Amino acid sequence: MTQAQEYRLLARLEAVFDCLVEQAEALVDAWRLSNAEGWALDSPQVDAAWLYRALLDFWYQDGQDGRSTRSYIGVLAANEAVMEKLERVNSTKRAFAELLAEIRREVPSLIPEIKAVLPFRHPALHDHLRGVGLARLHLKQCWRAIPAAAAEVARIRLTWYASGRSIKRLSVQDAERMLLALDSEADHIRIQLRTLAGLPDYEPLAQVQAQAPLMRANLFFREPLDDGHSRQVKNIALPLFVPTTNGRLPNINQPPLHPPERRTRAKRSDARIEETPLLPSLRVYRYRDG
Template sequence: MSSTDTVELLESLNQLNQALLCFSEQLLNSKLPFWLPGETARSLPQAASLYTDIWYRDGQDGRTTLTQHGMIGANPDLIQATLRLNSAKADFQSLATRYQLSQSADTLQLLHRRSETLAAMLHRHGASRLHLKQCYRQIPLFETCPSRIGFSWYSSGRSIRKLTPREAEEKLLKLDTSQPHIQMQLQAVGQLRPGDMLAQVQNQVPVMRANPVWKHKDSTLRKALNTSLPIIIALNSDNPTLPAYNEPPLTPPETRSRVERSDLKIDPQPFLPSIRVHRYLG
């Protein structure tokens, strides 16, 4: 990475920090209604801390992010500060990602983790504890106020990718094939027919989903989005009222909220546990 690139990335980080400060100032000055359930943030100062926290906390797992749902009414100044902050976040992410991708041809791997060179550069400039996921995530914003927002836990809980036996074998061969348990799994996948399909399953953390509804005279608009931060909502100064909403449980349900298709059921017992691969039933 050239010195020019380093300066560009650090300047982008500085602009992000300035946008965070401006956003926080506007948020703390807000006199509009808000709804903040849960333990992380129940007041505007706590919400400001949540929005602007881009650093790892002591003991925090790097794979996790701090989350909180809710709604915060916003005047035009806070709306503009939110737009500028989201733009600064996107600019910093673009530069950081471009730098990561310039270090290696293995782009798929680098898309999922910070490169060692980026981490080293951030450390040299006092930013080694920067939490990139919390830097990058956009603040949810509605520039027009919905009639209602329904909040619910989305707990399907799994990301599923179909694999052929050959693809599964290739993944196993990248592991330590001298280990007996890997050899056993290679033997198992070798007994499959070429047309057999497998499922690689990645368990996911339940997320809070917001379902806003805008009702107009002649139409109704519905949307759905996952939200890890309170939603900033533009309120009419003549009628500064939050949209109607429900109050979901503060913790996600233990069971899945979606019914699995009968023709795509997956054996709960891993077939190739080292790579999280299961067989389809039936």
């Protein structure tokens, strides 16, 4: 890709980012003018300032793991105008994510520049955030969608989900390549390579990644949806917007402020993955027999 093409890609992303910031600010203003109710897990007062922080927090904090994002758990009543602006924001977020994926694929070397340069396009944001150590863009916090209910909701039940994990199926050859990409001269890597060599080539393996606790919202709709469903479950790391004609919130329970320290679900007796990792450096496990 030529330098001119790289410049055009970056210019397109800058334009989408500008649009995202402007639309998020417009969404905050629309909700403020609607005088609708709001609720937040960690704040007794939900106002436009709280919503602004939640929707425009696109920044790394010092020491933050790049894979993690900050949560702003809340529920906001929203009229039709607010819901329309919300859809515009989410549409722009999708465009940002698609363009970012293209850049990662075609010119991954641009990513560090993007994180450093985009904040300067909004001096007021950048100057304020730089003063509190938040000067670098967190790309996932830019494109993650804002949750919305599909119809009016009668009640919401919020629960922490603290036992999630992602599982990726690997072959023995995959695991070997991943180990060799590490320091193959290190003793602990050599031990794991020898362990792997003792497995048949056809045996599937599981790479397990623990997921951060998240809040789940069980939505109970006033009327069944067109598909017949009367309830829906959503993960909410950002404020959940629920459509309403009167500005009032549905009935909401008060969950604990923090997730439980232990799993919130009983461990399945038929769990197919062994308890002890086969390759600790890769978080790779064997499947149980049968």
